[in-house]
Amino acid sequence: xxxxxxxxxxxxxxxxxxxxxxxxxxxxxxxxxxxxxxxxxxxxxxxxxxxxxxxxxxxxxxxxxxxxxxxxxxxxxxxxxxxxxxxxxxxxxxxxxxxxxxxxxxxxxxxxxxxxxxxxxxxxxxxxxxxxxxxxxxxxxxxxxxxxxxxxxxxxxxxxxxxxxxxxxxxxxxxxxxxxxxxxxxxxxxxxxxxxxxxxxxxxxxxxxxxxxxxxxxxxxxxxxxxxxxxxxxxx
Amino acid sequence: xxxxxxxxxxxxxxxxxxxxxxxxxxxxxxxxxxxxxxxxxxxxxxxxxxxxxxxxxxxxxxxxxxxxxxxxxxxxxxxxxxxxxxxxxxxxxxxxxxxxxxxxxxxxxxxxxxxxxxxxxxxxxxxxxxxxxxxxxxxxxxxxxxxxxxxxxxxxxxxxxxxxxxxxxxxxxxxxxxxxxxxxxxxxxxxxxxxxxxxxxxxxxxxxxxxxxxxxxxxxxxxxxxxxxxxxxxxx
Numbered sequence: 233x234x235x236x237x238x239x240x241x242x243x244x245x246x247x248x249x250x251x252x253x254x255x256x257x258x259x260x261x262x263x264x265x266x267x268x269x270x271x272x273x274x275x276x277x278x279x280x281x282x283x284x285x286x287x288x289x290x291x292x293x294x295x296x297x298x299x300x301x302x303x304x305x306x307x308x309x310x311x312x313x314x315x316x317x318x319x320x321x322x323x324x325x326x327x328x329x330x331x332x333x334x335x336x337x338x339x340x341x342x343x344x345x346x347x348x349x350x351x352x353x354x355x356x357x358x359x360x361x362x363x364x365x366x367x368x369x370x371x372x373x374x375x376x377x378x379x380x381x382x383x384x385x386x387x388x389x390x391x392x393x394x395x396x397x398x399x400x401x402x403x404x405x406x407x408x409x410x411x412x413x414x415x416x417x418x419x420x421x422x423x424x425x426x427x428x429x430x431x432x433x434x435x436x437x438x439x440x441x442x443x444x445x446x447x448x449x450x451x452x453x454x455x456x457x458x459x460x461x462x463x464x465x466x467x468x
Numbered sequence: 469x470x471x472x473x474x475x476x477x478x479x480x481x482x483x484x485x486x487x488x489x490x491x492x493x494x495x496x497x498x499x500x501x502x503x504x505x506x507x508x509x510x511x512x513x514x515x516x517x518x519x520x521x522x523x524x525x526x527x528x529x530x531x532x533x534x535x536x537x538x539x540x541x542x543x544x545x546x547x548x549x550x551x552x553x554x555x556x557x558x559x560x561x562x563x564x565x566x567x568x569x570x571x572x573x574x575x576x577x578x579x580x581x582x583x584x585x586x587x588x589x590x591x592x593x594x595x596x597x598x599x600x601x602x603x604x605x606x607x608x609x610x611x612x613x614x615x616x617x618x619x620x621x622x623x624x625x626x627x628x629x630x631x632x633x634x635x636x637x638x639x640x641x642x643x644x645x646x647x648x649x650x651x652x653x654x655x656x657x658x659x660x661x662x663x664x665x666x667x668x669x670x671x672x673x674x675x676x677x678x679x680x681x682x683x684x685x686x687x688x689x690x691x692x693x694x695x696x697x698x699x700x701x702x703x704x
Binding site: 325 | 560561604610625681682692699
């Protein structure tokens, strides 16, 4: 199973719904809730969970933290505040990598998030294996769903990345650039662009360097050449 | 300057406030807003921006995207949808690493976010240098502030992590590119390059995309403009 998300005594139904939505974005689906302040089901959670109603409907409710984690093997606690407890404190990406490894080996893991105001109690931290601290600036006030977004994002980064990250079009063979250079040099010579002959070599070198930086495709070079020809031949 | 955050035609004041809060978490402070739907100032933005009121107070408002990016040298657009446009599409961490490198060298960068429903228009994407796509599961609906959280988080991960800059020239502010575009479009129009009026928008968009890829310095753009002017005016 992908990691479970466990909310400890969440206060606002809206936040529970927003967490569900955040989970959905990153293909996480198992939500467990320990002692939600306003009871369960919570209509505000449903309203806020647009598109992730299935996660809310499938959420499991527990009366204690210990109950909620009985079957979990490794627990990562997300906290903003520093803690005096002797636990490894790691960044989100490390947690995600570790969980990915556990996941590949069928080891059940969970991310836990404490109540909005107070965070997780030390007693509960004691049960957790590692603490995740999200890097922030000095003035940090990430809410529950935002923390969930970061954890989910780091989790999915380690999955088979289905996003098609492209680089740009395949650059043309240099031959095409040479064709462009020949044409342009001809126009520049004819239009007396290089005012003095001895300055030409360096000027022309700079121009070619600059044009090369575009890493243009063959098609793009054809476009550029057509454009230049048009300017040259059809002036007014 | 750390990267600016530019919101294009944001609809809900609440979302603007939530973006400001998200920014604050990651020590980003420069917010620019293009044509906010409900005008400015927006009381809902202030209410939502608890703890980040200074960012809302200091936000700069622009009537057009072009105005908002005049002094920016490298623009990263965040989009969820795939685009047919020929731009590099990269993940957030790569964008953050690149921006860190630019930042260390005083090159002004910006992250832009489109309107909630519709996203950024292709016309606007054309002005951008690279596209960031956040990896998500199949059902993705990250809101504005959540996308901001991920970008901010990746940004701060790279702080205290200064990279030595390589030897490419500092890219020009976009204003310089706009100048080049205006000049070139004028020549192309006068020389009847665009054979049919309805084909012009796409053709012209492709040409601008292609020229932007050079990441030219101000000096290089001046050279290119001088070269074009010379071709145009001194043709035999």
